[in-house]
Structure formats: C-alpha cells, structure tokens
Amino acid sequence: MACECGNKKESLDKYLAPLREVLKNYEKEEKYLIPILQEAQDEYGYLPEEVLKEIASYLDLSLSQVYGVVTFYTQFHLEPRGKNIIRVCMGTACHVRGGADVLAAVKDALGIENGETTKDLKFTLETVACIGACGLAPVIMINDDTHGRLTPEKIPGILASYK
Amino acid sequence: MSKISLTIDDQIVQVEEGTTILEAAREVGIEIPTLCYHPDLSLHGACRVCVVEDLEKNILVASCVTPAVDGMRISTRSARARRARRRNVILLLANHPNDCLGCDRNGTCELQKIAYSLGIRREDVDLLAGERRNLPLDDIGPALKRDPNKCILCGRCVRLCEEIQGVSALQFSNRGFDSIVSTAFGLPQSEINCANCGQCATICPVGAITEVSEINKVWDALEDDSKHVVVQTAPAIQATIGEEFGLEPGTVVTGKLVAALRKLGFDRVFSTEFTADLTIMEEGHEFLERLQENKNLPQITSCCPGWVKYAEHNYPDLLDHVSSAKSPQQMFSALAKTYYAEKEGLDPEKIFTVSIMPCTAKKFEKEREELRDSGYKDTDAVLTTRELARMIKEVGLDFVNLEDEEYDELMGKSTGAATIFGTTGGVAEAAVRTVKEKLTGEPLERLNLGFRGVNETKVEIGDRVVNIAIANGLKNAAKLLDEVRAGKSKYDFIEIMACPHGCVGGGGQPLPMSKEKKDKRAQGLANIDKNKYIRKSHENPMIIKLYEDYLGEPLSEKSHKLLHTSYKKRAKN
Numbered sequence: 001m002a003c004e005c006g007n008k009k010e011s012l013d014k015y016l017a018p019l020r021e022v023l024k025n026y027e028k029e030e031k032y033l034i035p036i037l038q039e040a041q042d043e044y045g046y047l048p049e050e051v052l053k054e055i056a057s058y059l060d061l062s063l064s065q066v067y068g069v070v071t072f073y074t075q076f077h078l079e080p081r082g083k084n085i086i087r088v089c090m091g092t093a094c095h096v097r098g099g100a101d102v103l104a105a106v107k108d109a110l111g112i113e114n115g116e117t118t119k120d121l122k123f124t125l126e127t128v129a130c131i132g133a134c135g136l137a138p139v140i141m142i143n144d145d146t147h148g149r150l151t152p153e154k155i156p157g158i159l160a161s162y163k
Numbered sequence: 164m165s166k167i168s169l170t171i172d173d174q175i176v177q178v179e180e181g182t183t184i185l186e187a188a189r190e191v192g193i194e195i196p197t198l199c200y201h202p203d204l205s206l207h208g209a210c211r212v213c214v215v216e217d218l219e220k221n222i223l224v225a226s227c228v229t230p231a232v233d234g235m236r237i238s239t240r241s242a243r244a245r246r247a248r249r250r251n252v253i254l255l256l257a258n259h260p261n262d263c264l265g266c267d268r269n270g271t272c273e274l275q276k277i278a279y280s281l282g283i284r285r286e287d288v289d290l291l292a293g294e295r296r297n298l299p300l301d302d303i304g305p306a307l308k309r310d311p312n313k314c315i316l317c318g319r320c321v322r323l324c325e326e327i328q329g330v331s332a333l334q335f336s337n338r339g340f341d342s343i344v345s346t347a348f349g350l351p352q353s354e355i356n357c358a359n360c361g362q363c364a365t366i367c368p369v370g371a372i373t374e375v376s377e378i379n380k381v382w383d384a385l386e387d388d389s390k391h392v393v394v395q396t397a398p399a400i401q402a403t404i405g406e407e408f409g410l411e412p413g414t415v416v417t418g419k420l421v422a423a424l425r426k427l428g429f430d431r432v433f434s435t436e437f438t439a440d441l442t443i444m445e446e447g448h449e450f451l452e453r454l455q456e457n458k459n460l461p462q463i464t465s466c467c468p469g470w471v472k473y474a475e476h477n478y479p480d481l482l483d484h485v486s487s488a489k490s491p492q493q494m495f496s497a498l499a500k501t502y503y504a505e506k507e508g509l510d511p512e513k514i515f516t517v518s519i520m521p522c523t524a525k526k527f528e529k530e531r532e533e534l535r536d537s538g539y540k541d542t543d544a545v546l547t548t549r550e551l552a553r554m555i556k557e558v559g560l561d562f563v564n565l566e567d568e569e570y571d572e573l574m575g576k577s578t579g580a581a582t583i584f585g586t587t588g589g590v591a592e593a594a595v596r597t598v599k600e601k602l603t604g605e606p607l608e609r610l611n612l613g614f615r616g617v618n619e620t621k622v623e624i625g626d627r628v629v630n631i632a633i634a635n636g637l638k639n640a641a642k643l644l645d646e647v648r649a650g651k652s653k654y655d656f657i658e659i660m661a662c663p664h665g666c667v668g669g670g671g672q673p674l675p676m677s678k679e680k681k682d683k684r685a686q687g688l689a690n691i692d693k694n695k696y697i698r699k700s701h702e703n704p705m706i707i708k709l710y711e712d713y714l715g716e717p718l719s720e721k722s723h724k725l726l727h728t729s730y731k732k733r734a735k736n
C-alpha cells in the first residue's frame with residue numbers, strides 16, 4: 001500500500017531519498033520522533049508505511065511504537081490526503097442550524113464517509129468541533145476558504161469550483 | 164536511605180523512603196487490589212483500582228504510584244476509597260464483553276476476581292452501560308490470539324514486551340475511547356516482529372491475549388481410529404502441570420502426567436527429554452567442531468523458538484552463530500515419522516504428532532515450512548500446559564490421585580541432563596557435560612548457574628577454558644548479542660531462552676505466575692536431575708541405540724537431514 005514503486009530496493013531508495021535528507025538533520029534520539037514525523041508528512045503529504053519503517057529503524061524504535069504515536073495525534077495521517085481538505089463544522093451553532101444535513105450533502109456529492117478521501121485524491125472529508133464562525137452557521141471550510149449560511153442544495157456548486 | 168513511618172488502616176508501618184503506599188501496605192500484609200501494577204514492570208498508574216484515601220489531605224490516591232511519606236495516614240478501606248475502587252472496576256466492566264463463561268481466563272482472570280471480591284453484580288454494570296467496543300479479533304495465529312474488546316488497557320503487555328523482551332511489538336494506539344493496544348497497522352501478531360514467546364499472555368490480567376487453542380484438533384485425532392497419535396511432553400511440564408490441580412509449584416508429577424495422557428487415549432506417550440538428549444549430542448558435537456576449528460564462536464543455542472525468531476528479526480548477521488540443531492520438539496517429530504514409524508512398521512502418514520509444551524512459540528515453530536523433513540508436516544499439534552490441563556479436567560480425571568506410569572520405551576528414556584532443559588542454564592550445562600567428557604574423559608561438576616537474568620561461568624576442558632553465558636528474557640540476551648556483534652564477546656557458548664526463567668516461565672504455563680513460583684518450578688526440575696541415575700546425555704541407552712540403529716553418528720548425513728535446520732533473515736519491523 002505504501003509506495004507504488006514496488007519492492008525493488010532501488011526504487012525504494014529513490015522513494016525514501018527525501019526522507020533520508022530530512023533524517024540527516026536529526027540525531028538518533030527518540031525525542032525527535034515528532035518533528036521528524038511532521039517534516040516527513042510535509043514531504044509526502046501523509047505517512048506511508050515504508051516511511052514509518054525507515055523512521056523506526058533510524059531511531060531504533062519498533063514500528064508499533066512509531067505507529068502508536070502517529071495514531072495518537074490527529075495531525076498525522078496514514079492515508080493519502082486529498083488536494084482539498086473539507087472541514088464540516090459540527091459545533092453547537094452549526095448543529096442547531098442543520099450542520100448534519102450539510103455533512104450528508106457533502107458525503108452524497110463525493111461518495112465518501114467522514115475521514116475518507118475520494119479515489120481521485122481531490123477531496124478529503126473531515127468534521128471539526130467548531131471553526132469559530134458561528135455567526136455564519138452552518139459552515140464548512142475548504143482549505144482556507146470559509147463557506148457559510150449553507151444549505152444542502154448549495155454544496156454541489158461549491159464543490160464543483162474546486163475540481 | 165532513611166526510614167519513614169506512616170499509618171495504614173491504623174497500623175504503624177515503617178519503610179524505606181521511596182517505598183510506595185502499595186508496597187508499604189503489602190509489607191504488613193494489607194492487600195490492596197491492583198490491575199495495571201505488576202512487580203516486574205515499571206509503574207503505570209492507569210487503572211486506579213488501587214485507590215486509597217489519604218486521611219491527612221483528604222484525597223484519593225493511586226497507591227501503586229504514590230510514594231509513602233513520613234506521617235501519612237492512609238485508609239485502604241474507608242467508605243470513600245471503597246466506593247471509588249468499586250466505581251473504577253464497574254467502569255472497566257461497562258466496556259468489557261460479558262463472556263466469562265467462554266473465556267480462556269475464566270478462573271484465572273484478575274478482573275473477574277476483583278469484581279467478585281468487591282461484590283459487583285451485573286445490574287451494577289448495566290447501570291453504567293454505554294457504548295461498547297466492537298473490534299476485530301486477531302486470531303489467525305498460529306501462536307497467539309488477541310481480543311482487544313477484552314483489553315482493559317492496563318498496559319502490562321506493552322511494558323513487558325518493551326522492558327523485558329525489548330521487542331515492543333505491542334503499543335497503545337489511537338486515543339480516548341478508541342485507544343487500543345495493538346501492533347503496528349493492526350497487523351496480525353504472526354506477521355510482525357513478535358517472538359511468539361507468549362509472555363504478554365502470561366502477564367495479561369484478563370483474557371485479552373491467549374494461546375490459539377488446538378484442543379479440538381487433538382480430540383479429533385484421538386477419536387480418529389485410523390490415526391496413531393504420538394505425544395511428547397517437554398521437560399518443564401512435569402514440574403508445572405500439578406499447579407493446575409492445586410499442587411504446590413515445583414511438585415514433580417511425571418508419572419501422573421504419563422498416566423493422564425494414556426487415559427486421554429494417546430497411543431504412545433514419549434518424552435521430549437529423549438530428543439533433548441539428542442539435541443545435546445548434536446549441538447555438543449557441533450560445538451566441539453567449532454571449538455577445534457575456532458569458527459563461529461560463540462555458538463548460540465537454538466532450542467528456544469522464541470529466541471530464534473527474535474534473532475531472525477534483530478540479529479540476522481549472527482545467524483551463523485546459532486546452532487543448526489533443531490529444537491527438541493522438532494527433532495522428536497521428525498524422528499517419530501521416520502525412525503519410530505520404521506521400527507513399529509507404521510505408515511508415517513497415519514502418525515499424528517502432538518507435543519505438550521510450556522510454550523506458545525512452539526506453535527509458531529511447527530508451522531515453519533522448512534520443518535517437514537520427515538516428508539510430512541513434522542509436528543501436527545502443540546498443546547500448552549494449560550490446554551492439556553483443560554483436556555484432563557474436561558474428562559474429569561482425578562489427576563492428583565492417578566497411579567504413576569512410565570513413558571513408553573524407544574523415545575521415552577531420558578537423562579537428568581535433558582530434564583534441566585526446562586530451566587535456564589540447563590541447556591548450556593547439559594551440552595558442556597557431554598563435550599567435556601568426550602574431550603577429556605572427566606565428568607563435569609554441577610555449574611549451578613542461576614535461574615534469573617544473565618549469568619556466566621567458565622569450565623576448563625583440557626587445556627582450554629570455555630567461557631559460558633546464559634541469558635533469559637530477550638532484552639538480557641540483546642546485551643550479550645551486541646557484544647558478539649561488536650566482536651567483543653569473550654564467550655564460547657551462549658544459551659538464550661526468550662522467557663524469564665526459561666521454559667518454567669513459558670508463555671503456555673499455568674497462571675498466574677510470579678518470580679517465586681518460577682523459582683520453585685526450576686527447583687523442581689533441578690531435583691529431578693539430581694535424582695536421575697544417568698545424568699549425561701551420551702550415556703542414554705536409547706540414544707546410543709538410535710545412533711547405532713539409525714543415525715550412525717552425531718552430525719552424520721542422516722542426522723543433518725532430520726535433526727538440523729537453517730534460519731532466515733526477517734525484517735526488523
């Protein structure tokens with residue numbers, strides 16, 4: 001699942017080259033795990049298994065230990081992420097004003113569940129507790145853009161503008 | 164260190180500074196229930212079942228992680244402490260399957276015991292019932308199965324696998340309600356760097372990690388008239404299975420064990436000690452050769468499949484040091500379907516080989532593709548001590564009062580050397596006994612290597628001093644192996660056992676376990692060795708016969724084919 005380059009050592013080396021550049025800047029100490037993971041995720045967009053294995057060997061940790069840390073923090077992702085990240089607000093104000101219907105409309109339009117990414121890697125769907133734009137409820141954010149006062153009918157049009 | 168004084172339940176207790184409240188209480192015989200605490204592991208303080216009340220400060224504290232302080236007044240049984248403890252246990256049960264009846268740990272589960280002693284009833288739990296986990300099991304085996312729904316997140320397995328085995332195959336992952344103990348990517352335990360030692364199963368307070376049971380497979384074979392079912396019992400079983408029937412740890416019940424197996428319907432009851440003697444012959448001669456050629460030293464033992472798997476993952480560069488001799492289990496099975504079949508005129512295809520092992524790693528070992536040298540799968544089923552005890556209980560045998568019986572001839576006779584295979588230091592000692600006599604004609608005195616951690620000794624063999632080290636617990640072994648890797652090891656022979664205390668503390672042994680119990684079990688085995696008439700493997704008449712009639716000599720071509728194997732590098736992660 002990790003990389004599309006198959007198992008050949010050469011292509012794996014090529015795939016891991018950017019990571020190895022990152023690792024050069026860190027000593028082999030457990031305390032650097034989180035900064036390394038952050039930089040690796042910036043590099044690859046997510047944290048593929050091969051990348052985690054390489055980090056584990058570098059820091060002399062087991063893969064389970066690294067996996068434990070990655071799954072603890074919501075900032076880390078084990079799956080590729082879409083080009084556009086949609087965050088649907090589930091805060092109280094949005095909830096009261098139909099946030100759930102908006103979420104359902106997004107799910108319908110993209111054919112994915114919360115936390116998933118579309119096959120074409122265009123969109124990732126997430127829910128968040130509160131965006132802090134309650135005056136505009138119900139709201140969603142796509143990347144850095146806020147879309148407020150939504151109704152389910154408006155969703156397809158908004159999504160289309162990001163394709 | 165200075166002494167401090169505190170009061171626990173109105174008793175004055177004096178302890179060293181730095182002692183926890185729990186330890187202080189236990190010193191004066193006050194029992195506080197615990198779940199995440201374990202004396203062999205670092206402190207965790209997660210379950211809060213051990214709460215007590217600090218009467219000075221008017222607060223509840225977790226006694227397992229709170230240091231005792233001079234002048235403290237503690238109540239372990241105040242209404243507040245009891246209520247909180249009860250509440251914490253109920254909360255654990257509220258997200259725990261209601262499955263005691265079908266659970267492998269029914270009767271040995273610490274959660275069940277505490278719930279009972281606190282008088283918790285189903286209704287109490289139902290009052291707090293909420294969402295429950297419904298996670299997939301990891302039960303593809305072949306050695307261990309995990310049911311994360313039963314896990315109470317005490318972290319004992321996590322700490323053990325890291326602190327004692329140095330493997331860290333299991334970790335906490337996810338967070339909040341979704342927290343679970345899992346392998347990386349939730350992979351099956353058989354597909355990762357796990358050694359299959361089963362130590363995690365022995366330390367789990369509940370039924371979240373257990374062995375994959377093969378009881379039904381064995382019943383099927385026993386009931387199938389076309390099958391000739393041959394059983395071997397590992398050395399450590401005779402000093403441990405008695406515990407399952409209420410006997411003291413270390414009570415030797417060899418004769419009753421044999422009798423029970425016959426009553427269960429096994430066609431031949433043999434002893435793995437026979438092939439332990441054979442292992443010593445083969446491994447001893449291998450060592451002799453290496454000493455003479457000064458090649459691949461230190462030689463490292465290969466009888467523990469937990470250690471072997473760990474080596475394949477973590478020290479693939481040292482595999483040439485590992486003896487090529489198969490484990491006694493696998494030697495036995497290969498011979499059962501060749502030598503024994505031939506002697507008895509049996510069709511090897513009809514022979515079903517069962518081994519009674521202290522060990523979960525042996526369940527994995529039997530599935531190795533290379534271990535089919537008889538032309539068939541050499542070992543068909545492996546039962547742990549616990550599984551065999553269950554079969555005996557199922558048919559209602561009065562184990563303790565069975566008349567002693569003897570092992571069957573041919574592959575049943577063994578020496579004291581083979582018996583001590585079950586404790587750490589035993590293999591090294593047994594091998595050196597034979598080597599020393601072969602080279603110098605002089606007998607070897609008892610080495611008396613300790614049972615715990617890392618031990619070393621030296622033996623003079625002729626004009627050469629042979630340095631021997633033994634290690635149990637994989638993290639201990641790693642220290643010795645790092646020296647070998649760095650070219651700095653002074654040893655010629657290293658014995659490694661994955662389980663602390665060796666097989667007497669194996670992953671398949673009766674529960675619960677403690678250091679004290681394991682010491683007693685090891686002592687039980689040492690006593691058998693002392694009392695055995697023949698103590699040297701090369702004097703075992705049945706071994707002499709096997710070489711004369713069948714194998715030729717140690718390390719012969721036939722021995723190599725049936726009794727030796729090879730190892731393969733596996734990924735570190």
Ligand code: SF4
Binds near residue numbers: 331358361
């Ligand atoms: S079987 Fe041994 S190595 Fe594997 S997870 Fe359990 S303790 Fe760790």
Ligand code: SF4
Binds near residue numbers: 313316321368369
């Ligand atoms: S599997 Fe057992 S030992 Fe491990 S955390 Fe869960 S309950 Fe504790």
Ligand code: SF4
Binds near residue numbers: 359523668
């Ligand atoms: S020490 Fe014994 S019980 Fe433990 S894994 Fe090794 S062979 Fe099995």
Ligand code: FES
Binds near residue numbers: 197
């Ligand atoms: S036993 Fe003390 S917190 Fe778990």
